[in-house]
Amino acid sequence: MYFKWGRSRVHIFPLLSITAIVLVSNVLWSFSGYTFCHREPSLCACHKCLTDSDPWFNYIISEAPKPFMSQKHKPSEEDFNWWKNLQGARHQNLTFYNKTLERLFQTITPIADVGEPHPDHCRSCAVVGNSGNLRGSHYGPLIDFHNIVIRINRGHTKGYETDVGTKTTHRVMYPESATRLDNTTHLLFFPFKTHDFLWLLKALNPGENDAPNLKKIANKDLMMILHPAFMKYVHQVWLGRKGYYPSTGFLAVVLSLLMCDEVSVFGFGADSEGNWSHYFEILRNKKLKTGAHPGEEEYKIIEKLHKKKKIVFFKGW
Numbered sequence: 138m139y140f141k142w143g144r145s146r147v148h149i150f151p152l153l154s155i156t157a158i159v160l161v162s163n164v165l166w167s168f169s170g171y172t173f174c175h176r177e178p179s180l181c182a183c184h185k186c187l188t189d190s191d192p193w194f195n196y197i198i199s200e201a202p203k204p205f206m207s208q209k210h211k212p213s214e215e216d217f218n219w220w221k222n223l224q225g226a227r228h229q230n231l232t233f234y235n236k237t238l239e240r241l242f243q244t245i246t247p248i249a250d251v252g253e254p255h256p257d258h259c260r261s262c263a264v265v266g267n268s269g270n271l272r273g274s275h276y277g278p279l280i281d282f283h284n285i286v287i288r289i290n291r292g293h294t295k296g297y298e299t300d301v302g303t304k305t306t307h308r309v310m311y312p313e314s315a316t317r318l319d320n321t322t323h324l325l326f327f328p329f330k331t332h333d334f335l336w337l338l339k340a341l342n343p344g345e346n347d348a349p350n351l352k353k354i355a356n357k358d359l360m361m362i363l364h365p366a367f368m369k370y371v372h373q374v375w376l377g378r379k380g381y382y383p384s385t386g387f388l389a390v391v392l393s394l395l396m397c398d399e400v401s402v403f404g405f406g407a408d409s410e411g412n413w414s415h416y417f418e419i420l421r422n423k424k425l426k427t428g429a430h431p432g433e434e435e436y437k438i439i440e441k442l443h444k445k446k447k448i449v450f451f452k453g454w
């Protein structure tokens with residue numbers, strides 16, 4: 138559906154033999170999967186579970202630190218020193234950071250557990266980016282079919298239901314990209330500076346002096362806070378330190394590999410005209426690309442995960 142053949146009509150024979158090879162190797166591959174299944178009980182109830190044999194994938198996943206912060210899993214001095222440079226706010230100090238985190242943990246108990254695969258259930262996830270390639274895709278029902286739907290920043294659904302669906306179980310945000318969440322949506326908070334925690338404290342507890350209609354940003358019981366060690370891992374191990382730091386979208390994709398048994402990725406990359414636009418707005422700056430983030434490298438890795446059948450990448454239109 139999302140593969141375009143282009144000018145390939147003339148090359149029927151090579152294509153046929155490639156098809157034959159692909160068929161044979163698929164049969165062999167599923168046979169090896171079959172024997173594997175017989176040796177060990179299935180790890181999850183999905184058609185295929187993420188945790189199965191691929192050396193590159195197993196290695197890169199085994200290097201992952203626990204992705205979420207908790208009272209028991211606080212950032213070390215080393216994590217802090219890497220993280221504090223992300224947005225150029227070098228003057229941030231660890232004493233103040235630690236104090237701020239203490240205040241936060243007194244207010245909320247964030248969810249830190251990513252769960253485990255279980256033979257009785259399938260955690261199928263859709264990670265939905267905001268690319269303009271979702272426009273006209275009709276992916277809505279397909280996206281909503283997943284148990285977990287992770288959306289990013291301001292990627293809203295109202296008015297775009299046919300292409301992006303309606304369900305949002307998790308939303309990735311940082312203060313500059315925040316929108317108010319409903320009571321059943323998990324907030325995946327991605328902090329990039331100490332001030333972001335102060336913002337969160339305020340957004341969860343609007344004070345007496347604030348506008349009376351200021352409502353809480355999200356359900357306090359459904360908070361998850363990304364750990365700086367995880368950001369560092371994605372930057373160093375997945376991206377080989379390219380770019381300043383990973384994009385929010387790419388962090389969400391890697392995170393989903395730890396939270397889910399099966400992952401579909403939507404809304405990443407440029408649109409069909411090669412523009413890096415959002416599905417919900419008209420592109421003003423045609424030169425805009427991916428800023429400080431290594432967009433092309435991230436895109437290549439998403440394609441690699443698709444080729445290795447670790448995720449299914451829906452490229453839109």
Ligand SMILES: *[C@@H]1O[C@H](CO)[C@@H](O)[C@H](O)[C@H]1NC(C)=O
Pocket residue numbers: 229230232233
């Ligand atoms: C740490 O940062 C806080 C807030 O910016 C500031 O009030 C405090 O003086 C700083 N402390 C040190 C030792 O730099």
Ligand SMILES: *[C@@H]1O[C@H](CO)[C@@H](O)[C@H](O)[C@H]1NC(C)=O
Pocket residue numbers: 211212213214231232235
């Ligand atoms: C801050 O917290 C970390 C993790 O709990 C700890 O290792 C570090 O010593 C603390 N540093 C300061 C200056 O409070």
Ligand SMILES: *[C@@H]1O[C@H](CO)[C@@H](O)[C@H](O)[C@H]1NC(C)=O
Pocket residue numbers: 320356358
């Ligand atoms: C939101 O959910 C919490 C439990 O997680 C509950 O205590 C609260 O009453 C709910 N609020 C609304 C407005 O439904």
Ligand SMILES: *[C@@H]1O[C@H](CO)[C@@H](O)[C@H](O)[C@H]1NC(C)=O
Pocket residue numbers: 410411412414419420423
């Ligand atoms: C994409 O960029 C091209 C060339 O800059 C422009 O002509 C076109 O209108 C853009 N498409 C959208 C959907 O913004």
